[in-house]
Amino acid sequence: MNETLQTIAKRYSCRNFTGEMPTDGQLQAIAEAAVQAPSAMNRQPWRVVVVKNKQLIDDMQAEGMRVLGSLPDRSGYDRIVSRGGKLFYNAPCIIVVAIDTAMQHGFEKIDLGIVLQNIALSATSLGLGNVICGFAQLAFAGAGKEEFKQRLGFPEGFECGAAVLLGHAVSAVNPHEPDKSKISFVE
Secondary structure, three states: OOHHHHHHHOOOOOOOEOOOOHHHHHHHHHHHHOOOOOOOOHHOHHHHHHEOOOHHHHHHHHHHHHHHHHHOEEEEEHHHHHOOOOOOOOOOEEEEEEOOOOOOOOOOOOOOOOOHHHHHHHHHHHHOOEEEEHHHHHOOOOHHHHHHHHHHOOOEEEEEEEEEEEEEEOOOOOOOOOOOOOOOOOO
């Protein structure tokens, strides 16, 4: 198996970070891998925002937990609380990917997914724990939405697509077992 396939096979969703910040070199390499993602018609409808500011991360986490706790379905909130109550699992760095809402062609969410996967796989290849985090959107779902967009420097017309939490894992976890029964070949 080649190096790329090995990286894909060993990536897992890390939910227990040490709090140690990745190096600037690692973060630069990951950010560059993100923007190398292909996009529909090469529109590149994203902005990649590397957030290292602990206070900002804590503020986003508090707002996200507040919004999550206010939802009628409390299962997501209860799940996070059962895992220690930290929406971002003590990750010292978050890469937030904002998407251009003016480009409603239906492809921007596919493009977002490709960017997120590039971030996750490049982080794994550098030995960093990571988890793709849709819950990051919660910080942008409440009263603090405009404040967070401003603090993260989103251009006009951009919204939070999702994020990837990054850092050093407390301990490695085995990746999920892939369900190979979901594969079929048509000849």
